[in-house]
Amino acid sequence: MQQAVNGLxxxxxxxxxxxxxxxxxxxxxxxxxxxxxxFMLASFVALFLVGRAGMHILLAFPLAxxxxxLVGVVLERVAFRPLRARADSNISGLISSIAxxxxxxxxxxxxxxxxxxxxxxxxxxxxxxxxxxxxxxxxQLTIIAVAVAIFLLLTWLVTRTxxxxxxxxxxxxxxxxxxxxxxxxxxxxxxxxxxxxxxxAAGVLFGLAFNAIQPDMGRGVELKGLAVIILGGMGxxxxxxxxxxxxxxxEVLVVAYLGASxxxxxxxxxxxxxxxxxxxxxxxxxxxxxx
Amino acid sequence: xxxxRWASLLVAVALLVTGRARAETVVKIGAALSMTGxxxxxxxxxxxxxxxxxxQINRSGALKGMKLEAVVEDDGSTKEQGIAVFQRFINKDKVxxxxxxxxxxxxxxTNPLAQAAGVPVVAVSNTAPKGITDxxxxxxxxxxxxxxxxxxxxxxxQARLGFKKAGVLYGNDDAFTQAGYNxxxxxxxxxxxxxxxxxxxxxxxxxxxxxxTALLGQKPDILVVSALAENAAGIVTxxxxxxxxxxxxxxxxxxxxxxxxxxxxxxxxxxVGTAWNKVSTDPVNQAYLAAMTARGVDPDQFATQAYxxxxxxxxxxxxxxxxxGRDDIRNGFLKVKELPTPLGRxxxxxxxxGSHEPAVQVVKDGKFQIMQ
Numbered sequence: 001m002q003q004a005v006n007g008l009x010x011x012x013x014x015x016x017x018x019x020x021x022x023x024x025x026x027x028x029x030x031x032x033x034x035x036x037x038x039f040m041l042a043s044f045v046a047l048f049l050v051g052r053a054g055m056h057i058l059l060a061f062p063l064a065x066x067x068x069x070l071v072g073v074v075l076e077r078v079a080f081r082p083l084r085a086r087a088d089s090n091i092s093g094l095i096s097s098i099a100x101x102x103x104x105x106x107x108x109x110x111x112x113x114x115x116x117x118x119x120x121x122x123x124x125x126x127x128x129x130x131x132x133x134x135x136x137x138x139x140q141l142t143i144i145a146v147a148v149a150i151f152l153l154l155t156w157l158v159t160r161t162x163x164x165x166x167x168x169x170x171x172x173x174x175x176x177x178x179x180x181x182x183x184x185x186x187x188x189x190x191x192x193x194x195x196x197x198x199x200x201a202a203g204v205l206f207g208l209a210f211n212a213i214q215p216d217m218g219r220g221v222e223l224k225g226l227a228v229i230i231l232g233g234m235g236x237x238x239x240x241x242x243x244x245x246x247x248x249x250x251e252v253l254v255v256a257y258l259g260a261s262x263x264x265x266x267x268x269x270x271x272x273x274x275x276x277x278x279x280x281x282x283x284x285x286x287x288x289x290x291x
Numbered sequence: 292x293x294x295x296r297w298a299s300l301l302v303a304v305a306l307l308v309t310g311r312a313r314a315e316t317v318v319k320i321g322a323a324l325s326m327t328g329x330x331x332x333x334x335x336x337x338x339x340x341x342x343x344x345x346x347q348i349n350r351s352g353a354l355k356g357m358k359l360e361a362v363v364e365d366d367g368s369t370k371e372q373g374i375a376v377f378q379r380f381i382n383k384d385k386v387x388x389x390x391x392x393x394x395x396x397x398x399x400x401t402n403p404l405a406q407a408a409g410v411p412v413v414a415v416s417n418t419a420p421k422g423i424t425d426x427x428x429x430x431x432x433x434x435x436x437x438x439x440x441x442x443x444x445x446x447x448x449q450a451r452l453g454f455k456k457a458g459v460l461y462g463n464d465d466a467f468t469q470a471g472y473n474x475x476x477x478x479x480x481x482x483x484x485x486x487x488x489x490x491x492x493x494x495x496x497x498x499x500x501x502x503x504t505a506l507l508g509q510k511p512d513i514l515v516v517s518a519l520a521e522n523a524a525g526i527v528t529x530x531x532x533x534x535x536x537x538x539x540x541x542x543x544x545x546x547x548x549x550x551x552x553x554x555x556x557x558x559x560x561x562x563v564g565t566a567w568n569k570v571s572t573d574p575v576n577q578a579y580l581a582a583m584t585a586r587g588v589d590p591d592q593f594a595t596q597a598y599x600x601x602x603x604x605x606x607x608x609x610x611x612x613x614x615x616g617r618d619d620i621r622n623g624f625l626k627v628k629e630l631p632t633p634l635g636r637x638x639x640x641x642x643x644x645g646s647h648e649p650a651v652q653v654v655k656d657g658k659f660q661i662m663q
Contacts (some may be wrong), residue, residue, distance in 0.1 A: 002508070006500040080660070116521060121555045128534060172489040210497035211526060211553075239610060255501035260491045261463060267388045 001082040003252050007141045011248020015205050017221055018228035018240040019154065020057035020198035027171045027191045027233030030090055034075055034097040035199045035225065036218030042068040042200030043207035043217065050123055053218055057123050061146075061204055068200020069193040075100055076192035081185070101218075115282035117213045124208060145207045150201055151241055157194070158237065167191055171235065227271045233284025243282060259264040295481045306620035315358045317617040318387055320345075320604060321380030322361050322597075323401065325393035327495050328368025331509070332520040333393050333416060333593045338363050341390060343586055346374050354608055357615055366392045372398035377401040379433065380407045388413060389619050390600045395419035395467040402426045415600035416593055418543045419470035424643040425495035431624050433600045433637070433645045435566045437471045437542055440649045442478040444564025445540065447651050449482055450540060451489035451662070454513040456485045458506035460499070460526065461517035463491040471517035473540035479515065489509050499526050500533065507535055520545040524553035531557040538562055550656060556662045561654045562662070567592040567634055568650040579633035590657075599632045606630050 010070075017039060018227045036231035046064035049055040080280045083089050127138040166187045169177040178184045206221070228247050232239025247267060249288040254266045274281065294385050315570075322341050324334040331491035345359045363442045366373040376466075380386045381404065388411045389556050395417040405412045406427035413431050417423045420438040426428050448454075457479055479486055487509040490502035490649075503526070506514065516539060517525055523545050530539065538560050545563040568576075579598065583590045607623025608615050622642070627638045636648035651662040 002504045003501060006504055007496075010498060116553075118553060124533070128532070139532070210525060211528065212497050217497075219379050220497075252501040255427075255490075259305070260493065260502060261392040261498070276340070291563045 001132050003256050005131065005134045005136050005140070006250070007249030007252035008245065009136075009144055009153040009209070009248070010142050010252060012244035013202050013209065014221070014224055014228055014245075014248050015244025016150060016198055016202035017225045017242045018145050018232065018244050019151075019237060020202070021242040022197040022213075022226050022232065023167075023191055023195040023198070024139055025229065026237075027167060028080070028093075028188065030097075031226075032075070032080075032082065032092040032097050032195065034101040035196070036073050036078070036222035037108075038068050038075070039203035039206070040108060040134060040213075040215060040218040040220060041071060042203040043169045043213045044112055044117070044206040045118055045200075046207060046211070048117060051117075057208070059111065059202075062148055064204050065200045065237070067195045069197035071200075072192040072194075072196025073189050073195075075196065076189055077220045080192075081188075102253045103114055103216075105215050112194055112215065114215060118211050119208060119213075125168075139208060143209055146201070150198070150224060154194070154198070154237070159164060163187070163190060163255065224267070227267060229281075231271060231274055231281055233281030236283040239281055239283030299423070301509050315356055317360050318354070319360050319362060319378075319384055320355050320601070321384060321386035322363045322379070322617060323363060323366045323373055323376045323389060323391035323393075323397075324363060324597075325368040326365040326399075328522050329519050330393045332547045333451045334365070334479040334546070336588075336591050336594040337391070337393065337416065339586070339588045340590060340597035341601055342607075343583060343588070344598040347582060348601065348605045354605060354615075355613055357608065357613070359605065361390075361601070362386065363562075364396075366397055366401075368394055368397065370397050370608075373397035373402065376603070377404050381405065381410050386410065387516040387615055388604050388620050390415055390604075391596065392417075395464050396465060398423055399466055401485075402430050406430060407469075410617055411624065413600045413603060415596040416543075416575040419467045419655070420474065422466065422471065423662075425510065428643070429621055431603075431639060431643045431645075433603060433634075434543075434596050435549065435608075435647070435649055437467075437474040439644070439646075440564040440566060441471070441474045441542065442481065442498070443649060444484060444562070444651045445475075445478045447662070448538075448562055449484065452513070454484065454511075454538070456501040456511045457511075457513050457515045458487055458509060458511035459489045459515045460502055460506060461489075461491060462494060462519065462522060465519065468517045468542070468544065471544070473478075475483060475515050475517055475542065482550060489618040492518075492526075494519065496522070497525060499529050503530050503533055503535070512538075513537060514539045516540070517542040517544070518551075520549045523550050524558075527554045527561060528557040531575060548589070548591050548659070551659070556657075558654045559656075563652055565592050565650050565652045565659075565661075566647075566650075567595045568661055569659070571635070573635070575631045576633040594632050597632050599637060602632055603627055603630065603637070606622075613635060 042064045046060050049060035079100045082094045083092045104279055112223045124139045129136050166182050170187045174184050227239050228243045232243030251263050252265050293604050324337045326334040345361045349358055365378045366376050367448045375404050390413050393416050398417045399422050404629050408428045411429045415433045418437045420436040424432050461472035488506050541563045546565050551558045610626045611619040611623040628638045640646050652659045653662050
């Protein structure tokens, strides 16, 4: 049971991170490889706000997430928009985002140094709860609760609001949407904002969870995030969430019963299997030939 | 005219005399330390120890006509950077001896270079039993190996706490933590302690919940962990979060105040075998503590071992007739016996490892305290 809790906890962070990835992919057909760098930057911003500015985490969290969203907008404007007119915009956007990721990492390295930084003790006060024989800390509960809240918020945003409708329209066909009067550039900017905010949220939660923040902390999650969105189906949000939890649980169980060295091997072997057996992932749309 | 000639003669003699007194040979020692990376917790302390020792020795004038100079470079806790630093020391700076590198893992790659070039290396924090001094006769060691510290420490701890069942966790991607685990496994067996389960992790890992849950589920009396300070802090924190109140026994990687700083209250009840008895009333140790405090440094085991590393080099120079060449220093090492140091009376063993009395310490009230 404890392992289930551990898996749920890890999975919620993966799911949040992957959601951001899949949002941009669904809308733009582009992989934003600077996502992991935004993940890392948000964590540092939250650390700065709590550690240096003495802010309470409840205030620092939304602020850091907001910052992450803004970075996403800048990212879109600088790295993706100028290349959108090109025929190879998928690849060039990808490479451009890698460049931005490198710049962000170097920036973090320059400002905060390569060593591990930590949140001050008591950022989230220690308390343990018993749940069906498993021990769960206040920190873990908070993280899972925040993740679930964000999922619900996002679902409401996408299905019930006008912006959400516009995002889905652009995802289906930017040209048709533009003809129907949707301000496509603005919708794309919003998508990046939301996507990076999600990645940033995952980053802050990850930083709080494991209290080891350093400029290259995005590297570990980057590949896992890709695995999750492929597993869940690229462009599918419920897929990303489910796959995120699935990966978290799998990792935890593999470590507990097979040994930590097998963890990544099994995760990626599983991914490989999915790609072979069901390439579109759990919830992905089957490839359509567009007229 | 006679006066003028006398005057110029006097001036010439004066210049000659003062000139000779000022002409000291500079003896360059290279220090390859981990200032960044997973072992960064140790590097800063080591640097402080080395610089303090160099200053003390130069000030005391023990090496007549010679001045020690330490060149400190960051080995990044990686083999690649360590190799680059060693090559620079050997070929560009032309040092007469090298102290370091911080990690045994790095040393496996860098020390063969020094051995081939005939540059003596003093390991001050490598504690993997095999693969350090066996590289060759230019590699010497001040730090006690895990094999010299862990069995005795575990025995004393069992006598004190009486545990019978252990859960073991170690890092399997680092030479030091792997070697430490091998020593722990042998020691646990030798003392009849049952190992209920063994789990592993890698240096970049941050989440140990799965491994700890698996180990704690089997209800051990003690957790035995072989890890570097960075991972150790995370492991101890998460173990406490999972509800583990019992003792944790760690290897040399735990021997850093960085553990206490990063794990906070979770570090209470961690036991570590240590090479340095900080509260020893030995006058050499007390003098060392005073000197470090005067420099604004609160030294840990790593600072002290690095300090002794420089002491040993200076002693070797003196023992070989005040000669500071690479081979002179190596030959001098052969003669170091019962040197009074803050670690105790230090001697080199025949296999070039160090030897002195170790101790056991426990984290209590936010500080390392020697277990009497």
